[in-house]
Amino acid sequence: MALADRFRRARNKSPAAGRGxxxxxxxxxxxxxQLELLQVVARRIISGRQRAERKTKKVGSGLxxxxxxxxxxGDDIRNVDWGxxxxxxxxxxxxxxxxxxxxxRVVVDxxxxxxxxxxxxxxxxxxxxxxxxxxxLSNLDRVGVTxxxxxIHETLPAVRGKGRIFRVFDFxxxxxxxxxxDIAAGCKRVxxxxxxxxxxxxxSDFYDLAGAFEGLNLLRFQKHEPVCIQVLDPAxxxxxxxxxxxxxxxxxxxxxxxxDVTVSPALLERYAEAHERFRSTLESKCRARGIPYFRADxxxxxDELVLKVFRRGGVxx
Amino acid sequence: xxxxxxxxxxxxxxxxxxxxxxxGLYLLRMRRRQVVVPFAELWEQLDRETDTRKLWRRxxxxxxxxxxxxxxxxxxxxxxxxxxxxxxxxxxxVAVIVDVSASMDAPAGDDGMLRLDAARARxxxxxxxxxxxxxxxxxxxGPEPRVVVPLSDADARGGQAADGLQGPGQALATLxxxxxxxDMDAALTLARNxxxxxxxxxxxxxTDGALAPDDARAVAACATGPLACRxxxxxxxxxxxxxxxxGGPIDDSADNLAxxxxxxxxxxxxxxxxxxxxxxxxxxxxxxxxxxDVLADGVSVGKKQLHLExxxxxxxxxxxLDAARARxxxKLLPVEGGAALPGTAMDDTAWAVVPPLDxxxxxxxxxxxxxxLEAALLALDDHVRLGAVGTxxxxxxxxxxxxxxxxxxxxxxxxxxxxxxxxxxxxxxxxRLEDSPFEQILPKKQDLRRPRLTEQDRKHPILDGVVFKDVxxxxxxxxxxxxxxxxxxxxxxxxxxxxxxxxxxxVLAIGxxxxxxxxxxRVAFPxxxANVVxxxxxxxxxxxxxxxxxxxxELTYAQLGLxxxxxxxxxQVTAPDGTQRVLRARDGRFRLLxxxxxxxxxxxxxxxxxxxxxxxxxxxxxxxxxxxxxxLPELPEDADASAPPPPAxxxxxxxxxxxxxxxxxxxxxxxxxxxxxxxx
Numbered sequence: 001m002a003l004a005d006r007f008r009r010a011r012n013k014s015p016a017a018g019r020g021x022x023x024x025x026x027x028x029x030x031x032x033x034q035l036e037l038l039q040v041v042a043r044r045i046i047s048g049r050q051r052a053e054r055k056t057k058k059v060g061s062g063l064x065x066x067x068x069x070x071x072x073x074g075d076d077i078r079n080v081d082w083g084x085x086x087x088x089x090x091x092x093x094x095x096x097x098x099x100x101x102x103x104x105r106v107v108v109d110x111x112x113x114x115x116x117x118x119x120x121x122x123x124x125x126x127x128x129x130x131x132x133x134x135x136x137l138s139n140l141d142r143v144g145v146t147x148x149x150x151x152i153h154e155t156l157p158a159v160r161g162k163g164r165i166f167r168v169f170d171f172x173x174x175x176x177x178x179x180x181x182d183i184a185a186g187c188k189r190v191x192x193x194x195x196x197x198x199x200x201x202x203x204s205d206f207y208d209l210a211g212a213f214e215g216l217n218l219l220r221f222q223k224h225e226p227v228c229i230q231v232l233d234p235a236x237x238x239x240x241x242x243x244x245x246x247x248x249x250x251x252x253x254x255x256x257x258x259x260d261v262t263v264s265p266a267l268l269e270r271y272a273e274a275h276e277r278f279r280s281t282l283e284s285k286c287r288a289r290g291i292p293y294f295r296a297d298x299x300x301x302x303d304e305l306v307l308k309v310f311r312r313g314g315v316x317x
Numbered sequence: 318x319x320x321x322x323x324x325x326x327x328x329x330x331x332x333x334x335x336x337x338x339x340x341g342l343y344l345l346r347m348r349r350r351q352v353v354v355p356f357a358e359l360w361e362q363l364d365r366e367t368d369t370r371k372l373w374r375r376x377x378x379x380x381x382x383x384x385x386x387x388x389x390x391x392x393x394x395x396x397x398x399x400x401x402x403x404x405x406x407x408x409x410x411v412a413v414i415v416d417v418s419a420s421m422d423a424p425a426g427d428d429g430m431l432r433l434d435a436a437r438a439r440x441x442x443x444x445x446x447x448x449x450x451x452x453x454x455x456x457x458x459g460p461e462p463r464v465v466v467p468l469s470d471a472d473a474r475g476g477q478a479a480d481g482l483q484g485p486g487q488a489l490a491t492l493x494x495x496x497x498x499x500d501m502d503a504a505l506t507l508a509r510n511x512x513x514x515x516x517x518x519x520x521x522x523x524t525d526g527a528l529a530p531d532d533a534r535a536v537a538a539c540a541t542g543p544l545a546c547r548x549x550x551x552x553x554x555x556x557x558x559x560x561x562x563x564g565g566p567i568d569d570s571a572d573n574l575a576x577x578x579x580x581x582x583x584x585x586x587x588x589x590x591x592x593x594x595x596x597x598x599x600x601x602x603x604x605x606x607x608x609x610d611v612l613a614d615g616v617s618v619g620k621k622q623l624h625l626e627x628x629x630x631x632x633x634x635x636x637x638l639d640a641a642r643a644r645x646x647x648k649l650l651p652v653e654g655g656a657a658l659p660g661t662a663m664d665d666t667a668w669a670v671v672p673p674l675d676x677x678x679x680x681x682x683x684x685x686x687x688x689x690l691e692a693a694l695l696a697l698d699d700h701v702r703l704g705a706v707g708t709x710x711x712x713x714x715x716x717x718x719x720x721x722x723x724x725x726x727x728x729x730x731x732x733x734x735x736x737x738x739x740x741x742x743x744x745x746x747x748x749r750l751e752d753s754p755f756e757q758i759l760p761k762k763q764d765l766r767r768p769r770l771t772e773q774d775r776k777h778p779i780l781d782g783v784v785f786k787d788v789x790x791x792x793x794x795x796x797x798x799x800x801x802x803x804x805x806x807x808x809x810x811x812x813x814x815x816x817x818x819x820x821x822x823x824v825l826a827i828g829x830x831x832x833x834x835x836x837x838x839r840v841a842f843p844x845x846x847a848n849v850v851x852x853x854x855x856x857x858x859x860x861x862x863x864x865x866x867x868x869x870x871e872l873t874y875a876q877l878g879l880x881x882x883x884x885x886x887x888x889q890v891t892a893p894d895g896t897q898r899v900l901r902a903r904d905g906r907f908r909l910l911x912x913x914x915x916x917x918x919x920x921x922x923x924x925x926x927x928x929x930x931x932x933x934x935x936x937x938x939x940x941x942x943x944x945x946x947x948x949l950p951e952l953p954e955d956a957d958a959s960a961p962p963p964p965a966x967x968x969x970x971x972x973x974x975x976x977x978x979x980x981x982x983x984x985x986x987x988x989x990x991x992x993x994x995x996x997x
Contacts, residue, residue: 116355205355236354236356244352247349248352249351251351252354252355252356253354253357256357256358258351261360267363270363271360271363274359275359
């Protein structure tokens with residue numbers, strides 16, 4: 001059965017909009033067609049890799065040689081390197097990288113800052129997250145989804161199998177949203193909930209000056225392999241082209257306060273520069289700590305971004 | 318300033334109330350447009366960097382409040398309908414008299430501007446200073462005054478311009494210097510009549526001050542007269558220094574070289590040659606070298622380089638010039654490589670018409686016994702048309718005597734005709750017989766036996782070269798003279814040769830018979846006869862070859878060489894520029910005003926001389942007009958209007974409309990800036 005047909009059936013059964021029903025459904029048929037195409041392309045990119053071939057950093061019963069160590073009693077003698085023993089008369093045990101199916105967790109920021117305008121950023125993040133989940137499920141990985149904000153933290157426990165993608169859709173569609181951005185708190189809870197570290201993709205605008213990188217770093221400390229995808233609206237990042245001028249009261253969408261400013265072209269230019277500074281700082285910090293960073297402008301096709309993530313690696317190996 | 322609308326108290330109340338309301342509204346917090354942003358932290362970070370802008374924001378609010386208060390003030394003023402005080406006063410009526418005499422053609426300074434240009438600018442400033450209810454008339458004071466801008470107020474002047482008629486500016490642009498003087502007396506009279514009966518009349522004379530004495534006196538009298546009269550002296554410096562005794566530089570701004578007289582005559586013996594007489598004056602403070610050139614048909618026939626000291630005059634005679642044409646032109650030119658001639662160019666050129674050489678009609682009444690006299694007259698046949706009649710005069714003979722220019726009676730013992738002809742007479746021994754009709758003309762005083770001609774007036778042209786010394790005669794008579802008579806020759810104080818000049822004719826009475834003297838045997842006799850004929854010929858109503866420009870002059874046909882033309886009622890005048898006009902003539906006279914220098918052609922249109930034409934030269938030929946130095950007497954201080962008045966306010970309409978216009982402009986500016994602040 002084609003995925004689109006299954007989707008229609010599942011959609012008919014599922015609640016229409018859930019708590020986020022005021023937002024346009026991002027998982028329409030067109031999205032599913034793109035997912036099917038994406039799966040084919042992704043398969044080529046990661047061709048030759050089989051189920052559970054993604055390597056952990058554990059040394060165990062995998063097939064790929066990792067190292068030697070001294071034999072100790074109790075070791076499986078099948079792992080003794082007989083060649084070394086014959087040549088050097090040393091009894092060494094061959095260590096292999098343990099093949100383990102690493103869980104993929106998709107963390108989507110559902111704070112109010114992701115829903116300004118027509119919630120384009122949130123829908124874009126949901127699409128990316130769903131696409132990654134779909135590809136992961138297609139590769140028989142365990143995929144979990146978490147939505148987070150300063151006051152919301154809902155998690156879809158890890159599921160396996162391609163057919164579970166609709167649960168992912170339903171979860172994303174019906175989960176709560178809103179509240180302030182709090183990347184650090186969200187990531188802390190994700191790390192606490194995950195008894196098995198894995199690849200954790202964080203999708204957010206990271207509009208949190210203090211905690212943006214802190215959360216990612218926290219995941220890293222907890223043995224996760226965080227991936228940073230910063231979802232941005234170009235009109236918000238560089239409002240110079242907008243008609244925003246004059247004396248206005250800027251109201252923070254997350255209730256952080258109000259501020260009277262006089263918007264001039266010079267101020268807009270400085271804002272654009274500051275925003276770019278903020279983004280590049282986050283990117284450089286991520287790169288400095290080996291955290292993959294991707295910029296996701298909402299005016300880009302999401303599938304291109306997903307393929308870029310695959311090509312540059314880090315999410316699926 | 319007065320308020321014609323709301324009173325000042327009402328306006329103050331309105332302004333106070335509305336101002337308080339505006340201020341109150343401004344004191345309330347201005348509601349700003351709210352804009353929801355996803356990342357206010359970043360905006361705050363920026364805003365902290367721009368704290369200095371807070372001061373400007375506060376100032377801008379103050380500025381905005383001030384703008385609103387200004388708008389309110391302007392609106393209140395508009396409601397008050399303010400009007401300047403002078404709008405409520407009587408309008409002025411100004412007559413501006415602009416000097417357009419020849420001196421206004423002189424440069425006003427070193428910038429190439431003419432004195433008339435300066436006068437025009439002064440008049441334009443005066444017009445600009447007039448209120449919209451003021452009336453003005455502009456009169457050009459040339460040889461004859463002319464109204465340039467008729468009496469009108471601002472609305473009428475604007476209406477003229479709107480209707481495509483000549484407005485004041487265009488009319489002033491047509492002003493040109495006229496050759497001749499400025500008849501200020503006539504111009505001022507015209508100006509007084511123009512403003513008479515109107516409120517607040519006043520006169521303004523704009524002149525360079527280089528006026529003839531009569532005109533200067535007229536201006537001075539106007540300035541001190543009962544009617545308000547101001548004088549604006551433009552273009553020329555108030556006084557001209559004639560030498561550098563004071564140690565300062567010589568002021569040559571009013572220097573001028575002028576041809577003040579130019580005439581030509583043809584030689585009787587050689588009609589291809591002419592003799593030219595010119596008078597040239599240096600009317601400046603600097604000696605000048607120049608070239609005097611005489612041209613016929615544009616070809617130079619006589620040229621002379623001259624030098625004239627400051628203030629000097631020279632009369633130049635250029636004899637025997639080859640000029641078959643009747644028209645001559647004289648020019649003053651700078652010497653080669655020298656500076657241009659100073660002053661106006663109008664008097665640097667003069668024209669002359671060589672007069673025709675018609676002989677004089679002389680009729681001799683004689684018994685035929687005086688062959689010496691006849692011989693002397695016949696010797697003059699080049700310019701004498703001689704006729705002779707006997708002593709028995711019939712009607713035809715008497716008519717011939719009346720038509721003659723000069724009748725010479727040498728009748729010996731025959732009686733003189735009674736009455737004597739009304740023409741010029743020369744009578745030898747008129748009282749030879751008793752009861753002579755000559756008694757009515759010049760009575761006899763006494764008979765003289767063997768008189769000796771002891772005294773003679775050698776300076777008189779009749780006696781030029783004539784010597785009566787030792788002339789012997791047997792008898793003679795003396796005459797009873799009047800004070801106006803001229804005794805040319807006397808015998809011991811007794812007048813024996815008397816010349817009586819009257820406007821209608823002249824009579825020369827010679828109190829002896831040549832036959833009874835040895836005078837005919839002397840060289841003096843033919844000289845005397847020739848001098849007498851020349852004198853009377855010169856006294857003929859001579860050919861008028863030159864008339865001064867700018868003056869109206871009455872002329873007769875005879876003066877134009879048309880003799881006794883009858884039936885003439887009109888003549889056509891062709892001016893130097895080719896324009897033609899017709900003059901009406903009556904009783905052999907007509908009045909001609911030549912207002913351009915050059916050659917004027919007159920042609921008789923009807924009568925028995927129809928088709929006859931004659932040329933006349935029109936020259937400036939007036940040293941007073943050519944004198945460019947200001948000659949105005951000291952004027953009262955309040956009559957000095959040399960400084961132009963300040964221009965009138967830019968609007969002559971109600972001020973409230975202007976105030977509302979300013980309000981609209983401010984509102985438009987504010988609206989524009991407001992929409993620049995429009996937010997999304």
